[in-house]
Amino acid sequence: MDWTFLTEAARDPRTTGAVAPSGKALARALTDPVRALAPRPLTVLEAGAGTGAVTRALVPQLPPGSRLDVVEANPRFAGRLRRLVDTHPLLAGEPERVRVHRSYVEDLPGEQRYDVIVSGLPLTNFSPGQTETIMARFLELLHPGGTLTYFAYRGTRQARTLLSSRAEARRHHAVEAVMAAYQRRYGTGRWSVWANLPPARVWQLRRPSRDAPDTPDARDERYDVIGARR
Numbered sequence: 654m655d656w657t658f659l660t661e662a663a664r665d666p667r668t669t670g671a672v673a674p675s676g677k678a679l680a681r682a683l684t685d686p687v688r689a690l691a692p693r694p695l696t697v698l699e700a701g702a703g704t705g706a707v708t709r710a711l712v713p714q715l716p717p718g719s720r721l722d723v724v725e726a727n728p729r730f731a732g733r734l735r736r737l738v739d740t741h742p743l744l745a746g747e748p749e750r751v752r753v754h755r756s757y758v759e760d761l762p763g764e765q766r767y768d769v770i771v772s773g774l775p776l777t778n779f780s781p782g783q784t785e786t787i788m789a790r791f792l793e794l795l796h797p798g799g800t801l802t803y804f805a806y807r808g809t810r811q812a813r814t815l816l817s818s819r820a821e822a823r824r825h826h827a828v829e830a831v832m833a834a835y836q837r838r839y840g841t842g843r844w845s846v847w848a849n850l851p852p853a854r855v856w857q858l859r860r861p862s863r864d865a866p867d868t869p870d871a872r873d874e875r876y877d878v879i880g881a882r883r
Contacts, residue, residue: 675804677710678848679849679853680706680709682855683710683802683803684711684771687711687715687769690768690769693716694716694719695719695720696722696765696769697722697767698721698724698758699723699724700758701724701758701772701773702723702773703725703773704730705733705734705737708738709737713743721751722754722765723751723752724754724758725755726756731753731755735753738751738752758774761790767794767795767799769799769800770794770801772801772804774803779828781828784831792839797861798859798860798861800841800858800860803856805832806851806852806854807851807854840857841858841859842857843857
């Protein structure tokens with residue numbers, strides 16, 4: 654068993670919230686918008702990439718002319734990601750196609766905007782204020798009409814209610830309230846991935862386009878599919 658994630662989560666829960674690398678089914682669900690928008694060139698941001706399980710799924714799906722920025726605050730994980738990018742056979746001769754940034758997503762510099770953001774950040778580990786800051790930054794970083802996907806493990810609220818202090822349970826509930834507000838306003842998809850350890854729930858949010866009203870009637874059909882979206 655690889656204890657890397659548990660070790661890093663104990664060391665710094667701000668940068669590591671996963672207990673294991675994302676499985677193939679979860680990685681596929683998170684990267685679905687990239688496949689949906691291909692073959693046009695895309696700008697993609699992966700936030701909280703960990704050891705690169707989703708990065709490995711993203712690289713082969715990038716259409717020609719695309720750019721991927723990978724953001725990871727944990728220094729040990731960021732080092733692994735740089736080695737992954739340096740040695741990936743599909744990136745040979747294209748060192749600028751994928752860039753690894755050791756940073757918090759809310760501290761990213763510049764005016765770059767993205768068609769797709771894929772987040773592996775442990776949002777339920779943060780305070781409600783931190784969560785609000787990160788989600789607002791995600792929406793700011795997206796092009797109008799751009800898509801954000803992120804996940805959370807199923808059953809975390811119940812586990813914290815049973816095993817944690819009342820203050821911790823209240824914090825978790827407050828974070829979920831922040832996320833629920835974003836889901837109601839921007840959500841276009843929601844589905845469960847049971848073929849992951851632990852099982853996870855994935856959400857898809859979209860920044861409104863300039864021409865489309867930000868109303869429930871303008872949203873896409875919602876999904877709640879067991880195992881995969883399609």
